[in-house]
Amino acid sequence: MPLKQAITGAEAIAYAMKQINPDVVAAYPITPQTPVVEYFAKYVADGVVDTEMIPVESEHSAMSAVVGAAAAGARSFTATAAVGLALMHEIVFIAASLRLPIVMAVANRALSGPINIHCDHSDSMAERDSGWIQLWAENAQEAYDFTVMAYRIAEHPDVRLPVMVNFDGFIISHGVEVVETLDDEVVKNFVGKPIRMNSLLDTSKPVTYGPLDLYDYYFEHKRQQIEAMKHVPKVFKQVAEEFAKISGRKYDLVDEYMVDDAEYIMVALGSTAGTIKHTINELRAQGKKVGLVKPWVFRPFIKAEFQRVLNARKGVVVLDRAASFGAEAPLYEAIKSALYEVAVRPQLGSYVYGLGGRDITPDHIKQAFEDAFKGNLIADEERYLGLRE
Amino acid sequence: MPLNAIELAKMFHDKNPGMTQGHRMCPGCAAPNVVRFALMTAIAKGYEPIIGIATGCLEVSTTIYPYTAWNIPYIHNAFENVAATISGVETAYRALLRKGELDKDKKYAFFAFGGDGGTYDIGLQSLSGAVERGHKFIYIVYDNEGYMNTGNQRSGATPPGSDTTTAPVGKKLAGKLQLKKNLVEIMASHENVYVATVSTSDPVDFMKKIEKALEFDGPSFIAAYSPCVRFWRVADDKAVDMSKLAIETLYWPLYEVERGVYRVTKKVSNPKPVAEYIKAQGRFKPMLSRPDAQEILDELQEYVNRRYERLLALEEATKDKPIR
Amino acid sequence: MPANIFEIRWHGRAGQGAKSASQMLAEAALDMGKYVQAFPEYGAERTGAPMKAFNRISDEPILLHSSVEKPHLVVVIDDTLLGNPDILSGTTEETILIVNTVKSVEWVRKKSGFNGKVCVVRATDIAVEELGRGTPNTVMLGAIAKVTGVIELKYVEDKIRDMFLKKFGEEVVQKNIKALHRGYEEVTCSA
């Protein structure tokens, strides 16, 4: 029987990992990811899981160790946040290039400096071209569900790419919410046995991982990675469909909320999407035709989904919890680029909000929608919510 | 009986010991022999080696896509993380063994190889962490005293007076001014570790130490003296000669530390002056033509003497009572 | 804020257990079939610094992820915090204030300058009497149950049992339940 628990997002992810019972977990504590590691370490200490845990001396070694473990055929997991992810950066790319089905939970937190421990998306946005699949959770429930789904996507023979499960630091990681967890057996059967390929431990078929790959072959290997990303939508949908059968919860590439008749649509990632939904409910009560599209899958970025949903709307407001200094904010840039090819382009507006954990409230969201209602969205103007002038 | 050339030739004359022909290391490089000596020992003793290599000469020259000079499982991850990487492989082994997914009678040996750059400098944190965590693996640094892969830049292992491109001998400065980092002692300061220095010029000692490392219940760190004939500016056939000279001058003392117990495995009763070693190599030539050359030589000689005396004292001190 | 979401703000000092109390409240409310949130405010504070924690309780799924700005209930675990302007932030005359103090309602009103409904409970004293240590959480939950009805005692009792039975045994469970009930019984409010 599914169980409703009041738990934090960090505990929800650790709980999912407990049910998955991975072979190897290598992680280093960093706020606000730390409770994920702590909860999991307790499972290991209590013998609830068979996992071998590597308490590494840095995030760089965490990612390095899971690369080694995954290449050895172990189902491997790590978790990090912010500057920890930045420290891993080099190896994040290597993990994807070696096509290792690693899963990593990222408690999204602002990158330094100045140092800040609170939520924004600058950490994962800096890794968006690393070749990892990026799933973005709105709440602890989605963080749990994506963790359960992640290995099925990562290990799929058509994909073989690492998956990053993003969940907002503190807001989701430390906030207690109601999470409906599945039975251990159900998760175990859903995730299944690891699909191992080219294990280093198979000495009968020795493989060489990570050779020097020069201009005569490197490009072809990158092309393969590009291709693998193209297979993600199909595989994600398959896995999501199966997941719906065991959970009753339906996921897709994008989450569409009240979009059918919406004239104005907001686009946002993570926990803010929930606050936007809440605000949409209020605005709908006032007769405003507003909706939300939230990328559940941000990498690969599925243009067609946004073209389908956003075509011919009156206004599209994109909220970014990360700035791209000297360029358009990352989510906005992607949406704007997608809309180049739609039949009827909506008015578009870019809003950056919530950097370093600055609160985003329904009032801020209404403010952005107001601009849209007035026809006052300017595609080339970046605006800020909750910022003091 | 210790392994010797005749026995090894019988075993390996028709097969490659992990590393194969067709690699593209420089002619006369010592590193392939460091690898072969280690892997032959492991295979001869019934182990199946799995190796990780840090970015460096050995890595780039043996795995130029689509070719690999390895017929054993191999992973290269990055420059600074081979210890962490192999710790992941070793942990995966323990996890899968526990879950009954591996043949429990099979003896794996996990090796990590790194140059001095990847070990003394950029990879030191990763190495220290992996050793502290107690993974059962053997880390071998092939120490050629500089970033030779990229053309002779200074590393923490470069000796004073050596001419490198990033610490060149100039009108003012005599090349690298600092002593070589004593990494062996740093590694010996980790608890529950087996640490040894080796040289290909003493294969019996080399292989005995590898054997010990294989049997040691914990991590091992082996520092292998590995002349770079190219950037030390010696003739292609001089790697073994230089290694011998390094031992005879006490520049590279052969010893081991097992859980704090020191043992000097090669006693040198009448050491040759270290100047003989220095003067045999072109990399010191620019320094030797400076007016302060003698001062530098004297300092180095003094250091070498002091280090050896210290080792003998530690051997004596830990003989009956380990220091930990 | 839609009326169907009940919002609570806790004020305490880091280390006093406001975070745990808010989580326990959330769990009890969940067992009542409610949707809940509990989240503390994180800075870099160490033991003793003033801190806040929050709850949302609703009959419907809670989508909001912003912080609580207009609490329906403010719970103050440490009366030395009264006078701190944070405590009144976002409150109206509709807001209820529950304070752990041995002082009177009038004293609290004067000290805080708060005009709405004020309730007081000697939570620390009761905890010392019943549990032998001054951890006021369960007493405060009893007071909240009485004053607001957002949680019911029997659900909190179940939580107490979940938390303490295995670790400390039935005696500790009973002591905590007693403390809970005394909080319920002994909280007094302004008219």
Add this chain to the structure above:
Amino acid sequence: MPELKGWKELPIGGLIVEPGNARQYKTGTWRVMRPVYQAENCIHCMQCWLYCPDQAIVVEIVDGKPKMKGYNYYYCKGCGLCANVCPKSIDPKTKQPAPEDKRAIVMRPETEFADE
């Protein structure tokens, strides 16, 4: 060089799944000095075999003992380490380099073998 395959044909991840295929790569073209084996002086001590960094010494087992049979010039890079470590390269009495006709290995410029 092998045929340059397109991206659809290559194994993913840059993996090399054919162990030791570097053996196809001829390192013998690097050689400028050639070691020449003079079997009549060889004592089959296997020092050359032990030290050859390119595994270019050909050894066969005869009556249970390894015998040096010469070079695999496909791989030999001509570093001369074999000649250097060969005990027959030193005159046991004088401790000086032995005369060439007494050695088991002598190094010759590759140009002398241009016809081959």
